[in-house]
Amino acid sequence: MASRTDASARTDPIEALTRRFVATRGLSLDLVATLSDADASAQSMPDASPAKWHLAHTTWFFETFILRDHVAGYRLFDERYPYLFNSYYEAEGPRHARPQRGLLTRPSLDEIRDWRAHVDAAVGDALQDLSPAALTLVELGIHHEQQHQELLLTDIKHLFAQNPLGPAVWDAPIAREVRQFSAMNWVKGAEGIVATGDGGDGFAFDCEGPRHEALLAPHALASRPVTNGEWHEFIADGGYRTPSLWLSDGWAWAQADGIETPAYWRDNQYFTLAGWRDIDPGAPVTHISFFEADAFAAWAGARLPTEFEWEAAAASFDPHGGQQLDAAGAVQPVAAGGDTDLQQMFGSVWEWTGSAYRPYPGFRTAPGAVGEYNGKFMSGQFVLRGGSCATPRGHLRASYRNFFYPHQRWQFTGLRLAKDL
Ligand SMILES: [Fe+2]
Numbered sequence: 001m002a003s004r005t006d007a008s009a010r011t012d013p014i015e016a017l018t019r020r021f022v023a024t025r026g027l028s029l030d031l032v033a034t035l036s037d038a039d040a041s042a043q044s045m046p047d048a049s050p051a052k053w054h055l056a057h058t059t060w061f062f063e064t065f066i067l068r069d070h071v072a073g074y075r076l077f078d079e080r081y082p083y084l085f086n087s088y089y090e091a092e093g094p095r096h097a098r099p100q101r102g103l104l105t106r107p108s109l110d111e112i113r114d115w116r117a118h119v120d121a122a123v124g125d126a127l128q129d130l131s132p133a134a135l136t137l138v139e140l141g142i143h144h145e146q147q148h149q150e151l152l153l154t155d156i157k158h159l160f161a162q163n164p165l166g167p168a169v170w171d172a173p174i175a176r177e178v179r180q181f182s183a184m185n186w187v188k189g190a191e192g193i194v195a196t197g198d199g200g201d202g203f204a205f206d207c208e209g210p211r212h213e214a215l216l217a218p219h220a221l222a223s224r225p226v227t228n229g230e231w232h233e234f235i236a237d238g239g240y241r242t243p244s245l246w247l248s249d250g251w252a253w254a255q256a257d258g259i260e261t262p263a264y265w266r267d268n269q270y271f272t273l274a275g276w277r278d279i280d281p282g283a284p285v286t287h288i289s290f291f292e293a294d295a296f297a298a299w300a301g302a303r304l305p306t307e308f309e310w311e312a313a314a315a316s317f318d319p320h321g322g323q324q325l326d327a328a329g330a331v332q333p334v335a336a337g338g339d340t341d342l343q344q345m346f347g348s349v350w351e352w353t354g355s356a357y358r359p360y361p362g363f364r365t366a367p368g369a370v371g372e373y374n375g376k377f378m379s380g381q382f383v384l385r386g387g388s389c390a391t392p393r394g395h396l397r398a399s400y401r402n403f404f405y406p407h408q409r410w411q412f413t414g415l416r417l418a419k420d421l
Pocket of ligand 1: 057
C-alpha cells in the first residue's frame with residue numbers, strides 16, 4: 001500500500017476523527033431529508049429496518065459504548081430507548097423484536113433527530129478526553145454508521161418498491177457516466193501462496209484478520225462484473241428454468257419464491273431510488289442472490305471467485321475509487337468504461353464470492369458486547385467483496401468482507417466471473 005504523505009495524515013488524529021464523526025452523522029440525516037415520518041417508520045420485511053430505526057440504532061451505539069461506558073456522569077437521553085434500538089447484542093440485554101421494528105410509530109422521526117443532536121454534542125464534547133480504547137470505539141461507531149447508511153438506502157428502496165405508485169426517494173436522474181457495453185476479458189490472477197487479510201495498517205473489522213496465507217490455483221477473473229444485458233441472455237436461454245444449472249437449495253428457493261428475474265425487474269424496467277427506469281444493458285446486474293450468481297456462473301461455463309482470488313486482484317486498486325456513495329441522492333450501478341484490465345473492483349456492486357463467511361485462522365472475538373459485532377454471524381453466509389454504489393466512500397478496503405445469506409438480494413449485489421486455468 002502506498003505510504004500516506006498528504007496533509008490529512010499530518011493533522012491531529014482527534015481532529016481528523018471529529019471531522020469524520022461530524023460528516024458521517026450529517027450524511028445519515030441527509031439521506032432521510034426527503035422522507036416523511038411515515039416513510040421513515042415503515043418496515044417492508046423482517047430483513048429490512050425502518051429508516052428511523054437506523055438513525056436511532058446508530059445513535060444508541062454511540063450513546064451506549066462511548067457515552068455510557070466512557071463518560072463519567074453521562075445520563076441516558078431516554079432510558080427506554082436501549083430496549084427499542086439495541087439490534088442484536090445479547091450482552092446489552094433484551095430488545096424489541098426485529099420483525100416488529102416497523103410498529104414503532106413512536107418515538108417520532110423528530111424525536112430521534114433530537115436524540116441524535118444530543119448524543120452528537122455529548123460525543124463532540126468528550127472526544128478530546130477519551131481514552132485510546134474509547135477512541136477506537138468511536139472509530140468503530142463511524143464505520144458501523146456507514147454500514148447502516150447503505151442498509152438505510154437498500155431498505156428504503158425495498159419499501160418504496162412495494163408501493164404501486166413507485167415513489168422516488170430522489171428525483172435526480174441516475175448518473176450515466178458511460179453507457180457503452182464494454183467487452184468482457186479474462187485477466188490472469190496471482191497464483192501460489194499469497195498473504196491475505198487485514199495487515200493492521202488502519203481500521204478494519206475483526207473478521208478481516210488475522211492476516212494469513214492462502215493458496216491460489218491458476219485462475220482468471222473477468223475484467224468487469226456481469227451486466228444486465230448478459231443477464232437478459234441468461235433469462236432468454238432458460239437460465240431460470242434449467243435445474244441442472246442450480247444448487248439444490250437455490251433451485252428450491254427459486255421455485256418456492258417464483259424467481260424469474262433479479263429483484264425489482266418488471267418488463268424492461270427496474271425500480272431504482274429515482275423510481276422506475278429503463279434497464280441499462282451495459283450496467284452491472286444487481287439485486288441477485290448467491291443462488292442466482294452461482295447458476296449464472298454455471299451457465300457461463302465459469303465459477304464464482306474465491307474471496308482470496310478477489311482480494312489478491314484488488315490489492316493494487318484504490319479502495320476509495322469507483323462508483324460509491326458521496327452524498328444523498330439516487331444511486332444505481334452504471335456501466336464500466338474501457339475493456340482491457342480489471343474494472344469496477346471497488347464500488348458499483350457487491351460481488352458474491354464462492355467463499356463461506358467463516359473465521360480466518362487465529363480469529364478471536366473481542367471481549368464484551370462489541371465481540372458480538374461479526375463473529376457470531378459466521379454460519380451459513382457467503383462473503384461479498386468490493387462494495388457498491390451505495391457504500392459510503394471511505395468505508396472500503398481490499399480486505400473488507402461483507403456477508404449475506406445465499407437467498408438474500410435486496411442489497412446492491414452482483415457478480416464477477418472467474419475460471420480455472
Ligand atoms: Fe448495527
